[in-house]
Amino acid sequence: MPNLPILDLRRLDAGPGERTAFLADLRRAVRDVGFYYVTGHGVPDDILTNAYQQANAFFWLKQADKDAIAMANSPHFRGYTRTGGELTRGRQDWREQLDIGTERDALPLTADSPAWARLPGPNQWPASLPSLRPALLAWQEAATGVAVRLLRAFALALGQPADALDPIFAERPGQHVKIIRYPARGRGEDRQGVGPHKDGGLLTLLHQPDLGGLEVETDAGWIAAPPLPGAFVVNSGELLELATDGYIRATTHRVVSPVGDHDRLSIAFFLGARLDARVPLLPLAPELKAEARGLSADPLNPLFRDIGANYLKGRLRSHPDVAQRHYADLLATTS
Numbered sequence: 629m630p631n632l633p634i635l636d637l638r639r640l641d642a643g644p645g646e647r648t649a650f651l652a653d654l655r656r657a658v659r660d661v662g663f664y665y666v667t668g669h670g671v672p673d674d675i676l677t678n679a680y681q682q683a684n685a686f687f688w689l690k691q692a693d694k695d696a697i698a699m700a701n702s703p704h705f706r707g708y709t710r711t712g713g714e715l716t717r718g719r720q721d722w723r724e725q726l727d728i729g730t731e732r733d734a735l736p737l738t739a740d741s742p743a744w745a746r747l748p749g750p751n752q753w754p755a756s757l758p759s760l761r762p763a764l765l766a767w768q769e770a771a772t773g774v775a776v777r778l779l780r781a782f783a784l785a786l787g788q789p790a791d792a793l794d795p796i797f798a799e800r801p802g803q804h805v806k807i808i809r810y811p812a813r814g815r816g817e818d819r820q821g822v823g824p825h826k827d828g829g830l831l832t833l834l835h836q837p838d839l840g841g842l843e844v845e846t847d848a849g850w851i852a853a854p855p856l857p858g859a860f861v862v863n864s865g866e867l868l869e870l871a872t873d874g875y876i877r878a879t880t881h882r883v884v885s886p887v888g889d890h891d892r893l894s895i896a897f898f899l900g901a902r903l904d905a906r907v908p909l910l911p912l913a914p915e916l917k918a919e920a921r922g923l924s925a926d927p928l929n930p931l932f933r934d935i936g937a938n939y940l941k942g943r944l945r946s947h948p949d950v951a952q953r954h955y956a957d958l959l960a961t962t963s
Contacts, residue, residue, distance in 0.1 A: 631851045631852070631853075632661060632663050632664050632665055632844070632851075632853055632861075633653065633656070633657040633661065633664040633665070634664065634665045634667060634856070634859070635650065635653055635654060635657060635664055635665065635666050635667070636650075636666075636667045636668040637666055637667070637668040637669050637670070637774070637777065637778070638668035639668070640777070640781060650781075651781065651784055651785040652785070654781055654782065654785045655785040655786065658782060658785070658864055658868075658875075658876045658877065659875055659876065659877060659919065660877075661844070661846065661877070661879065662844075662863055662864055662876070662877035662878065662879030663844045663853060663861060663862070663863045663879055663881065664861075664862055664863075665856050665859040665860065665861055665862070666774070666778070666833075666859060666860045666862050667856075667858055667859045669774045669860060670773075670774070671770045671771070671774060672770070675766050675767055675770050676767065676835060676895070678763045678766070679763050679764060679766070679767040679807075679895055680837060680893065680895065681763070682757070682759055682760045682763040682764065683726075683760075683763075683764075683807035683809075683893060683895060684893060685757055685759075685760070686726060686754060686757055686760055686807065687724065687807075687809045687893075689754060689756060689757060690756075693754055693755070693756045693757075694708045694710075694724075694754065695708065695710070696754070696755070697726075697752035697753065697754055698710075699713075699727060699752075699947060699949070699950055700949045700950055700953055701752065702749070702752055702950070702954075703734075703746045703747075703749065703950070703953075703954035703955075704729065704734070704746070704747055704748065704749035704750070705727060705729075705747065705943045705947060705950055706727055706728065706729055706749065706750070706751045706752050707726065707727060707751075707752040708724070708725070708726050708752070709724060709725050709726075709727070709947070710724055711723060711724045711811060713947075713949065714822075714946050714947060715945070715946055715947075715948065716820070716822055716823030716824070716825050716946065717823050717824070717825070719820055719823050720818075720820070721820060721821060721822045721823060722810065722811065722813065722818060722819070722820060722821055722885050723808050723809060723810045723811075723821050723822060723883070723885075724808075724809050724811075725806050725807060725808045725809070726806070726807050727804065727805070727806055728751050728764050728765075728768070728804070728805040728806075728807075729748075729751060729802070729803060729804050729805075730748075730768075730800075730801070730802065730803040731750065731751060731765070732748045732749060732750070733748075733749070733750065734746075734748060734749035734750070735748050735749075742936060742937075743936075743937075743940055743955070743958055744903050744936025744937060744939065744940045745903075745936075746954065746955070747903060747936070747939065747940060747943070748903065764805050764807070767805060767895065767897070768803050768805050768897065771805075771833050771897035771899075772801065772803055772897070772899065774833060774860070775830070775831055775833055775897065775899035776797075776801075776899070778831060778862065779793060779797070779830060779831060779899065780793075780794075782864075782868070782876065783910075786872065786875065786876075786910060786912060786916060787912065787913050787916065788910055788911075792908075792910060793830075793871065793901075793908075793910075795905070795908075796867075796901040796902055796905040796906075796907065796908070796935065797830065797899070797900070797901040797902060797905075799902070800902045801899060801900065801901070801902070802829060802898070802899065802900025802901055802902070802903070802939070803897070803898075803899065803900070804829070804897070804898040804900060805895070805896070805897055805898075806895070806896045806898075807893075807894075807895050808892075808893070808894050808895070808896065809891055809892070809893050810841065810883060810885045810886060810891060810892035810893075810894075811885065811891050812885070812886045812887065812888050812889055812890055812891050812892075813885045813886070813887055814887070815887055819884050819885040819887070820882070820884075820885070821841055821882070821883035821884055821885040821892070822882060822883045823882055824845065824880050824881070824882045825880065825881070825882070826865070826866055826878040826879065826880055826881075826924075826929065827863060827864075827865040827866065827878065827898060828865055828866050828867070828900075828938060828939055828942045829865040829866070829867055829898045829899055829900035829901070829939070830864075830865050830867050830868055830899045830900060830901060831862060831863065831864050831865055831868065831898075831899050832862065832863050832864075832865060832896060832897065832898050832899075833860045833861075833862055833896070833897045833899075834860060834861040834862075834863075834894060834895075834896045834897075835860055835861075835894065835895050835896075836855045836861065836892070836894045837855060837893065837894075838855060838890075838892075839855070839886050839890060839891075839892040840852055840853070840854040840855060841883045841884045841885065841886060841892050842854075842861065842881065842882075842883050843881060843882050843883070843884060844863075844879060844880075844881045845879060845880040845881065845882075846879075850882075853881075863878075863879055863881065864876045864877060864878055864879070865878055865898070865900075866878045866924075866931055866938065867900070867901055867907050867935065867938070869923060869924065869931070870907040870909075870923065870931055870933060871907050871908060871909065871910050872910055872912065872920060873909060873912070873917070873920045873922060873923065874920045874921035874922045874923050874924070875912060875916060875917075875919060875920040875921070877921070878924065900935070900939065901935045902935065903935055903936035903939065904935075904936060905935050906933045906934055906935065907933045907935060907938075944958070944959075
C-alpha cells in the first residue's frame, strides 16, 4: 500500500456529507504531504493507452527524427530533449523527453515586451509520427479537466469560493505535457532520472504505468510513490504555495532511474496560469492562516508573484541550450 494519501474524486459529487469529508481529507493532504493519489478521475482508459502507445513509438523513432524537433530550435521551450540535456540544480537528468504546451501563435514582440512574452508559441511535432499530436492533445484536454476540478476543490477546502483562482488561469491556462523515458541504468551509474526539485505551476498530474522511481521528500525523509493502477499522482506547484502563504506545500521530489533491463515511461501534465497575471494571496480564515508555514526560503529558487517571471526562471535554469540560443540577452544582463 502506498505511503501517500489516496483520494477518490467521485466523493466530491457523493452528497454533502461525503463532499465535506473529502475536502477535509484534501486539505490535510495538500498541507501535510503535498503529494497524493487521485482515483475516480474519469479519464477514459483509451486516452491514456493511446498516449502511451504513441509515446513509446516516438522514443523508438530514429535519433535524427527526434533531433529534428530539438527543444533548442524553440524559444518557447517546446520539443525534444536528449538524455542528459536537461539540468536540475546543475546536474544532468538521465531522461529523454518531449515537451508540448498549449497550441498558440507566438506573441508579437516589441522593445517593451516582457521577457516571458517569448514563451507562448507553437509546438514541434515529429513529421514521421503524425498520430502523436492528436493522442497527446487528447490527454492534455482530459488532464486539464481533472486539474481544474481539483484546483476548484482546493479553493473550497480552504474556505474560498470555488472560482477564487479562476482569474489567473481560466481564460488562458498554461498547459504543459511531458512524455518521458528514463533509460535503465547499470549498477554504479548515476541514477538521477530527475534531481530534487519543486514544480513551478499550479498542480501536476503524473501517470506512471508500471515501474516506480518517483520519490517524495517528507519530514521523515524520502519515501517512494509507486504506481497505483488507475490513479494519478498529484502534487501542488509553487504558485499555490505563493497563493496560500505556504499553507499548500510545493513539495520537493525526484525520480531515481531504474536498474536492469526495463526503461521507465511516464506521462505528466502541468497546469499553469496566465503568464501576464500575478499570484493573489488568498484571505485564509485565522485558524488556517495560523497553520500556514510561509514561503520556502531557497536562494537557488526564488519565488516571484509575477507568473511569467516565475515560469521563465525555471525554464532558463533547466535548459541552458535554449537559454543561450534564444535568451542570451537576458543572460548577459544577469551575469
